[in-house]
Amino acid sequence: MPELPEVETVRRQLDPLIRGAVVVAGRSHPSAKFASAPNAVGHQFSGVNRRGKYLLLSLEPVVSPGRVPLELVIHLGMTGALHVDPSPPTDPYARAEWELDDGRWLWFRDIRRFGRTVVVLRGDHQLLPTLRDLGPEPFDPALTGASFYRALVGSRRRVKTQLLSQRLVAGVGNIYADEALWRAGIYPGTRRVGPERAARLLSHLRDVLAEALDHGGTTLRDYRTPDRSTGSNQHRLDCYGRSGLPCRECGGLLTSRPIDQRTTTWCPTCQAR
DNA sequence: CGGGGTTCCTGGCCGC
């Protein structure tokens, strides 16, 4: 389940691989989630950016007048991965593929089809409401403990649900939400977090994300970078996936239960209600 | 318009 550290790791590897390449052909799975992918044909990749968990591949029109700058928006979903290979994919889970002018192929593999590959007018994110309404990047200096707190108290939803909403801060998923709440000692189901605890939560969230990025992300099953390597942060998780195991802080057993339909693990002692 | 529920997908795993 790629979150910000995984998507950023992919971005860093992908950018130098495709920058400058021109898309000469494209094919995709018929699902609406991938159908517009071939619209990238006739455009040149000029850079790979990221917002939250979305990859934004800038596309410049190649000479033809009338063409406008486009953007290939890719969300990896749960099982998505991007690869650049010297020959077209034969993988049954290839959902979109683009032939490049040097003969290589960029392609998107996604077993469960929770991902998306959408070509839009540059910056036009109407079709992607979560991207359109995305909160600040976690390392944006404009995001402070105080502004984070103000956003948090603007809703009465549970703190974990707010972390996952992408509106408070961009790029957080189930793994790093649980990890940050564990470090901050906050019960995930709480609807009220004070200003000091909010500031601590943001601080821990930043630490958790930065450390995961340092370790190439968390590979639980399907996450891979373009060159097919895995991350190693899965060996450093304190909370996510450790239900029934001893808390590394207090030694008590971590517990797990769905909160707003999302599996959530926490320490009943360190994260008391 | 915020918030809650539903849906999309398929491999892996569990239990009989």
Place this chain on the structure above:
DNA sequence: TGCGGCCAGGAACCCC
């Protein structure tokens, strides 16, 4: 051994 059933889970989408 084979197989039905269940689970994971981000975000679009629908509805109140």
